[in-house]
Amino acid sequence: MAGIYIHIPFCKTKCLYCDFYSQTSLNIASEYFKAVCLELKNRNDFLENEPVETIYFGGGTPSIVPVAVLDTVFRTIFDNFSVSGDVEVTLEANPDDLSKQYINEVRSFPINRISIGIQSFSDDELRFLNRRHTANQAEKAVAACQQAGFSNISIDLMYGLPTQNLDIWEQTLQRSIDLNVQHISAYHLIYEEGTPLFEKWKSGIISPIDEELSNQLFELLMTKLQDAGFIHYEISNFSKKGFISHHNSSYWKGKKYLGVGAAAHSYNGTVRCANIADIKKYIDGASTGTSFQEVELINQDIAYNEFILTSLRTMDGLSLNDVAVKFGQSKLKYVMQQAEKHIASGLLNMSNKKVLRLSRSGIFVSDGIMADLLFLNDDE
Numbered sequence: 001m002a003g004i005y006i007h008i009p010f011c012k013t014k015c016l017y018c019d020f021y022s023q024t025s026l027n028i029a030s031e032y033f034k035a036v037c038l039e040l041k042n043r044n045d046f047l048e049n050e051p052v053e054t055i056y057f058g059g060g061t062p063s064i065v066p067v068a069v070l071d072t073v074f075r076t077i078f079d080n081f082s083v084s085g086d087v088e089v090t091l092e093a094n095p096d097d098l099s100k101q102y103i104n105e106v107r108s109f110p111i112n113r114i115s116i117g118i119q120s121f122s123d124d125e126l127r128f129l130n131r132r133h134t135a136n137q138a139e140k141a142v143a144a145c146q147q148a149g150f151s152n153i154s155i156d157l158m159y160g161l162p163t164q165n166l167d168i169w170e171q172t173l174q175r176s177i178d179l180n181v182q183h184i185s186a187y188h189l190i191y192e193e194g195t196p197l198f199e200k201w202k203s204g205i206i207s208p209i210d211e212e213l214s215n216q217l218f219e220l221l222m223t224k225l226q227d228a229g230f231i232h233y234e235i236s237n238f239s240k241k242g243f244i245s246h247h248n249s250s251y252w253k254g255k256k257y258l259g260v261g262a263a264a265h266s267y268n269g270t271v272r273c274a275n276i277a278d279i280k281k282y283i284d285g286a287s288t289g290t291s292f293q294e295v296e297l298i299n300q301d302i303a304y305n306e307f308i309l310t311s312l313r314t315m316d317g318l319s320l321n322d323v324a325v326k327f328g329q330s331k332l333k334y335v336m337q338q339a340e341k342h343i344a345s346g347l348l349n350m351s352n353k354k355v356l357r358l359s360r361s362g363i364f365v366s367d368g369i370m371a372d373l374l375f376l377n378d379d380e
Contacts, residue, residue, distance in 0.1 A: 001050060001051055001052075001053040001084070001250070001255060002047040002050040002051070002052055002053065002250075002255060002256040002257060002258070003052065003053065003054035003055070003056065003246075003247050003250045003255065003256070003257040003258070004040075004047075004052055004054070004055045004056070004077060004081070004257065004258050004260065005056045005058060005247075005257055005258070005259045005260065005264055005265075006036060006055070006056070006057050006058070006062075006073060006260050006261055006264075007021075007058060007059065007060065007259065007260065007261030007262060007263055007264040007275075008022075008057060008058065008059040008060040008061065008062040008064075008065055008092075008261070009021050009022040009023060009032075009059065009060045009261065009262050009263060009279060010022060010023060010024070010025075010026055010029060010032075010059070010060050010061060010064060010065070011023070011024055011059065011060055011061045011064070012024065012061065012064060012094075012132060013130060013132050014130070014196075015129055015130050015131060016128065016129050016130045016195065016196050016197045016200075017129060017158075017189060017190070017191075017192065017195055017197045018195065019192035019193075019194060019195050020059070020060065020263075021060075021262060021263035021277040022059060022060040022061070023279065026064075028279060028280070028283065029065075029069075031283050032261075032262075032279055032282075032283060033065075033069050033072065033073065034283075034287075035282060035283040035286035035287060036073060036076075036260055036261050036286075037072060037073060037076040038286045038287065039260050039261070039286050040073075040076045040077060040080055040081075040260055041076065041080055042286075042289075043258060043260070043266075044080040044081060046256075046258050046266060046268055047081070047256050047257075047258055047268065048256070048268065049082065050082075050256055051082045051083070051084045052077070052081045052082065052083045052084060052087060053084045053086075053087055053088065053246060053250075054087065054088045054089075054090070054246050054247035054250055054257075055077060055083075055087060055088070055089045055090070055247075056089075056090045056092075056247045057070075057090065057091045057092060058090075058092050059092055060092075061092070061093075061094050061097070062091055062092045062093065063091065063092065063093035063094055063097035063098065063102070064094075064097060067102075067105040067106065067108075067109070070106075070109055071109070074109055074110065087110065088112065088113055088245075088246045088247060089109075089110050089111045089112055089113060090111070090113040090114070090115055090154075090245070090247055091106065091111045091113070091114055091115070092115045092116075092117065093114055093115065093116050093117070093141075094116075094117055094132065094133060095116055095117075095118060095133040095137045095138040095140075095141035095142075096132055096133040096137050096141070098114075098116070098141040098144055098145060099144075100144055100148070103144055103145055103148045103150075104148060107148055107149065107150075112150075112152060113150075113152040113153075113154065113245075114145050114150050114152070114153050114154070115153075115154040115155075115156065115183075115185075116138070116141060116142060116145075116153065116154070116155045116156070117131075117155075117156045118133075118138040118155045118156060118157060118176075119131055119156060119157060119158040120135070120157065120158060120161070120172050121135040121138065121139075121171060121172040121175040121176070122135065122168050122171070122172060123135050124163070125161055125163075125164065125168070128161065128162075128163070129158070129161070130196075135175070138155075139175070139179065142155070142179045142181060143179075146180075151182070152182050152183070152243055153181045153182055153183070154181065154182065154183035154184065154185060154245065155176060155179070155181050155183070155184055155185070156184075156185045156186075156187070157172060157173075157176060157184060157185070157186040157187075158186070158187055158188075158189055159186060159187075159188055159189070159217045159218070159221065160188040160189040160208070160209055160214050160217060161189055161209075162206045162207060162208065162209065164209065164217070165213075166213075166216060166217065166220060169217050169220060169221075170220060170224065173220065173221065173224045173225070174224070177224065177225070177228045182239060182240045182243035183237070183238070183239045183240070183243050183244075183245060184225060184230065184237075184238045184239075185236055185237050185238075186221050186236055186238070187236050188214065188217075188218070189208075191208060215364055218363075218364065222360070222363075225238045226238075229241075231244070231315070232315065233249075233314060233315045234248070234249075234252065234313050234314045234315070235313050235363060235366060249314075251310065252310040252311070252313060252314050253310070254269070254306070254307065254310065256268045256269060259273070259275065260275075261275065261282070262275055262276065262277060262278060262279045262282040263275055263276070263277035267298075269298065270297070270298055271295050271296065271297055271298060272295070272296045272298060273293045273294070273295050273296075274293055274294045274296075275292055275293045276292045276293060276294075300327060301375055301377055303326070303327070304323075304326075304327045304331055304375055305374045305375060307322075307323070307326065307327075308335070308370060308373045308374055309370055309374075312356070312357075312358060312366065312369070312370050312373070313366070315357070316355075317351075317355040317356055317357035317358075318335075318355065318356040318357075318373075319353075319354070319355050320332060320335070320336070320354040320355065320356065321353075321354055323335055331375065334375060335373055338372050338373045339356055339372075339373060341372075342362065342369050342372070343356075346359055346361060346362075347359055347361060347362035347365060347369055348362055348369065349362075
């Protein structure tokens with residue numbers, strides 16, 4: 001089974017923290033989506049005829065795209081790929097785009113999952129992040145989607161903001177829980193180079209929160225959502241039973257996916273492709289048949305390292321039997337040697353089925369644990 005990701009690199013405004021490739025001008029949007037459809041047609045062999053079980057429209061801001069464009073993209077996908085009958089189709093959206101009219105129009109497409117970028121229920125925090133909605137608009141958007149019949153709604157939250165404290169974060173979490181959504185993703189604010197947020201930090205206008213508060217915010221996140229019946233199935237992702245994101249899970253399970261559009265990435269087990277992060281060059285390449293992507297061959301060491309990183313992020317954990325089957329006894333011996341100290345310290349747990357999982361305390365230092373298990377050859 002495989003997935004398709006469509007990158008929509010257009011936004012009405014840029015958020016303070018965002019380093020995803022997008023632009024605020026829509027003047028070449030029509031040409032862009034023609035190129036997207038051409039890429040879908042020209043790369044329909046990339047997934048090697050595997051049925052498509054997930055389709056994901058990400059961005060950028062997909063909800064600013066006219067529904068007529070969605071219709072063309074859907075027709076192209078269904079004409080060129082074998083799509084599963086129970087395909088999960090996700091549309092990312094901003095709350096203020098989700099008018100009743102837009103939602104009803106979207107309902108005419110095979111979109112069955114909405115992912116809403118709320119980030120916070122504090123209007124002060126939303127203004128700081130340069131979001132274009134209010135907390136009240138976010139609540140109304142979720143309610144409108146529910147009233148229209150969407151029963152699989154995910155919301156994105158953000159924590160670790162400069163002025164955030166436990167009380168503010170708890171209020172955001174409680175309002176999120178009260179919305180009765182099926183999925184919540186929560187990400188720590190990152191100061192990415194090249195963003196306005198990074199420049200404010202470097203110039204001393206703002207300061208990141210300290211590590212102790214960061215850990216307390218994450219602890220509160222886990223406790224509140226698990227107490228509310230959410231399954232903590234991946235470090236940053238929580239779902240009600242039966243609503244784990246199939247698309248994101250396909251990344252962590254190493255399934256094939258085709259990424260279409262400027263700056264989109266693809267993977268089929270053998271190669272990883274990265275499309276150029278330039279809309280005009282992408283359009284030219286797709287239109288003329290010239291190359292618009294970089295290709296990386298996946299050797300055993302790369303595949304092993306990716307398996308470590310993706311497996312340990314999830315509640316399924318890292319199967320030692322799978323390590324042996326996929327990468328041989330030498331890699332199994334290596335990973336056990338590297339994991340030994342973390343098992344002894346209680347940061348990693350090993351089940352009787354020989355599966356390594358991060359403990360609750362291990363989640364807080366997961367990056368260091370995973371780095372210890374990676375294989376670095378002499379050239380790295």
